[in-house]
Amino acid sequence: MIEINNLRKSFGAKVILDGVNLTVQKGKITVIIGRSGEGKSVLIKHLIGLIKPDSGEIILDGRDITSISEKDFNTVLGRFGMLFQSAALFDSMDVAGNVGFALREHTSLSEREVMDKVSEKLRRVGLTGVERMMPSELSGGMKKRVGLARAIIMDPEIVLFDEPTTGLDPVMSDSIGDLILETQRQQKTTYFVITHDITLTYKIADTIAMLHKGRIIESGTPEEMKASANPVVRQFIEGRAEGPIKVA
Amino acid sequence: MTGFFEDIGRYTVRVVNSTGLLCAMLLKSFLYIFTPPRLNIRNVFKQMEFVGVQSLFVVILTGSFTGMVLALQSYTALKRFGAESMVGPTVALSMARELGPVLTGLMVAGRAGSAMATELGTMRVTEQVDALFTMGVNPMKYLVVPRVLAGLLMLPLLAIVTDFVGSVGGYMIGVKYLGINSGVYIGRTLDYVTTGDIFEGLIKSLFFGLIIAITACYNGYYATGGAKGVGKAATSAVVMGCVLILVSDYILTSIMM
Structure with a gap:
């Protein structure tokens, strides 16, 4: 509370x-x-x-x-996890880089394990096959979904x-x-x-x-x-x- | 009248505030190199590639043409005293002690400094810096430290390249175009240029690298006001970087003389 x-x-x-x-x-x-x-x-x-x-x-x-x-x-x-108004995805990283960012920074998971978790969270927000897309290639709704996947990746x-x-x-x-x-x-x-x-x-x-x-x-x-x-x-x-x- | 003093007061507060933030960023950048969590080395290499490798072309171009024009100008002046053989040392000494580091600094400030400020400024106004913070990542450590390290490490290397291509440019003009004997040109250069001269230039470029990176990061990191603010940050980074390079060049030269 x-x-x-x-x-x-x-x-x-x-x-x-x-x-x-x-x-x-x-x-x-x-x-x-x-x-x-x-x-x-x-x-x-x-x-x-x-x-x-x-x-x-x-x-x-x-x-x-x-x-x-x-x-x-x-x-x-x-x-905490946070979804920003503009999604605030990192321009320089693809979707997988964005969603898996906190895992790579704070855990010792292997790249394979990170990618598995990234795909799982992306599926939860209704996205598949977008891992290699850059934020500039996503629509507004997709950006929000990726932002949500990034916000919940560490199960906050x-x-x-x-x-x-x-x-x-x-x-x-x-x-x-x-x-x-x-x-x-x-x-x-x-x-x-x-x-x-x-x-x-x-x-x-x-x-x-x-x-x-x-x-x-x-x-x-x-x-x-x-x-x-x-x-x-x-x-x-x-x-x-x-x-x-x-x-x- | 009161308004005039208020303006002075406001400006003073702004300058003191900015200087404080800049100094704090500089100190934190050094501190964060040694404090946990471990620095992201991949990020450092990425910035080194951006500041160093991607600046090579512009630095080679600037250095070689500066060496060439220096040979032409010094030949015109030295010929009046019958000292044409001194063209080689004049070019090499000017490049090593002064023009190599300063030109490299100015070129990198224009190319990499503005890009750094734009990138960080865009990240700031689009909440990407806030996003880093909320993910438990220290934005200053993640964004500023690799850029400062890249500036510090790559500027001396670029200055060496500028010195070398400048001297080669001078040689080409002095020997191939102006007809100075090749042996005399190289011999005189080696007689007069010491490792101390080159070292002095490298010390300067180390400072210039730090100035470029920290002014770019400061202007970008604290950018406000959307696209206009980002543009202003990029301009300020270049202007502030270039002015500080020239001022510090004078101070360093007078200290090392």
Whole structure:
């Protein structure tokens, strides 16, 4: 379980996170929704240590990971996998190089064993025969799938998804949603997803939390969120321009 | 008026901040060579091939033409004192002590330095550097250390090549075109050029290699602002690299004289 307590972060005078409090349940899919620029990516980057908070705690199994040493944090990192918004595949490596990267860096597996695991993970995300393709030869959806295979190659306990369907057509978005559900159910991994894709959110979420003006303003199951009386939540999930959220 | 002082203050903070980051990157690069996990040697060789082997053509071309033009110019000047036989030592000494390392440095800064900054800058803005971090790989160790080592190891070797082809170019012009006796040309060169001269040039090129790699890595690694930021990083890497090479060349020359 991950507990985020009173997390604050500002860049210069701009306050991005203004006391975020959230509990991420183990083995469940938690989805953070919110408008672009509300700090969702900043929040997810705090979880994996890419950004340090100004104050607040992120408790992982009883330990505050924002204040541990670099060495200890490396051990914590081993428990995470992450799918980036743009997939962030290494341009200079082929698909097999990308997916097997962490295995080659952190294990003493033979090349054959690495390739076996790479093929197995690629099959799990619905790809076969792409091992020798370069990232530039892949479509947007394929890149996301390869990114997911890379994120789960070390069988992490927690996988973070930064806008997994951005830039994809609705059919491919739905297919990525299926993939997230399938891979999560297979190993009961904790998935933490940030998105503004409401269709995806309803499809995959066990818990939904809405980030607005640097705070979690409401959280609950998809049914609870659908029935929310909060006008900000209602406007966002219904996708209306009129309402308390002002479009600049 | 207040705005003027604010601008100066902001600029000073930026310069101090950048210098601090650059120095920290330099120190960490050396530290990470010796600290676990073990350095990826394959990566180092890949960078050595990129900085060294792939720069050979441009370095040979620059070196040989510089040697040739140096022979022509020094012949014109020395002829006025009846010292045409000194063309060989003039060319060889200029190449070994000064032009070999400096020209190699400038050429490699333009070719490999800009490419390094572009590659790292692109990796930064497309979150590939963040991806390395999340996979438990130290991005500075993985990306910067091999490039710094490649710069340090390959620049002296390239400088030797430049010295050699420059001297050969000078010989071709001096002996075949200007008609200086071959024995006199080679004999005088060997009389006046010492191993100390060549060594001095190699020490310089070692520093230039470090400057090229660290300025390129610094500008690329900390690039921000998408494609425009990457372009700016590449330009800054070349400009900063070339200026630092010329400034450090003067300092090193005055120290070693």
